[in-house]
Amino acid sequence: MAPVSISSVTKSPFKKSDDLLFDPALIPAELQERLPAGYVVRPLARTDNQVRSNTSFLKTLEVLTTIGTISDEDFQKRFQYLKQRNDEYFTIVIEDMNVPATTPRSATSSSPSLVTPGRGKIVAAGTVLVERKFIRQLGLVGHIEDIAVSADQQGKKLGLRIIETLKAIGQQQGCYKVILDCSEKNVPFYEKCGFERRGVEMGWYV
Numbered sequence: 001m002a003p004v005s006i007s008s009v010t011k012s013p014f015k016k017s018d019d020l021l022f023d024p025a026l027i028p029a030e031l032q033e034r035l036p037a038g039y040v041v042r043p044l045a046r047t048d049n050q051v052r053s054n055t056s057f058l059k060t061l062e063v064l065t066t067i068g069t070i071s072d073e074d075f076q077k078r079f080q081y082l083k084q085r086n087d088e089y090f091t092i093v094i095e096d097m098n099v100p101a102t103t104p105r106s107a108t109s110s111s112p113s114l115v116t117p118g119r120g121k122i123v124a125a126g127t128v129l130v131e132r133k134f135i136r137q138l139g140l141v142g143h144i145e146d147i148a149v150s151a152d153q154q155g156k157k158l159g160l161r162i163i164e165t166l167k168a169i170g171q172q173q174g175c176y177k178v179i180l181d182c183s184e185k186n187v188p189f190y191e192k193c194g195f196e197r198r199g200v201e202m203g204w205y206v
């Protein structure tokens with residue numbers, strides 16, 4: 001797998017917007033091009049909690065665990081919290097724009113080269129959280145969390161594309177490493193994504 005060149009961080013099909021969690025220009029254009037036709041990768045949007053025939057961000061996360069009951073107000077509060085720290089939290093989604101929009105959630109872009117978030121179906125998601133350390137000369141570490149591909153979309157390399165994008169964002173932010181915890185059954189997937197076993201995961205659940 002060819003590494004993503006950081007110099008290719010340009011030409012996003014999305015424009016910077018208050019509705020997006022972070023500047024979409026941080027997503028390398030090269031990674032957009034690796035997706036299946038009609039699929040786009042973009043920052044999480046303020047409107048991504050809205051369910052239109054099971055297409056929401058939260059629905060996508062259900063392959064990971066239970067989500068609970070999250071009101072629109074709860075979602076907006078959490079979104080704003082993350083957005084105020086958008087040099088720290090980078091949550092991305094892959095949207096299948098081939099799905100016809102029956103009830104558009106936002107106005108259509110005036111530019112044909114720009115894509116309006118929320119007109120398709122969210123099919124995958126993931127986050128990289130950038131931790132600021134004292135060690136390693138105030139080093140930064142990326143933590144990959146909550147990688148999810150909808151059950152009917154698995155096996156199309158969307159998980160791989162999510163990880164490639166999060167690694168590129170982590171590298172772009174200056175992280176000296178990007179790490180994650182996973183179950184034994186997902187080890188082969190992460191090895192395909194360029195990760196190797198290091199250390200042991202420990203947990204304490206309240």
Ligand code: ACO
Pocket residue numbers: 063064144145146147148149150153154155156157158159160161180181182183185186188189192
């Ligand atoms: N075992 C072995 N190989 C695998 C597995 C697996 N479980 N999953 C994927 N692969 C391989 C694929 O065959 C492919 O190999 P290839 O390049 O030789 O063809 C490569 O890994 C890339 O696979 P993708 O098609 O990108 O995988 P997919 O889109 O299905 O996403 C994922 C994988 C994210 C694990 C998905 O199945 C999923 O959402 N599972 C449920 C939720 C989950 O377990 N998420 C990860 C939690 S850990 C965390 O969040 C840090």
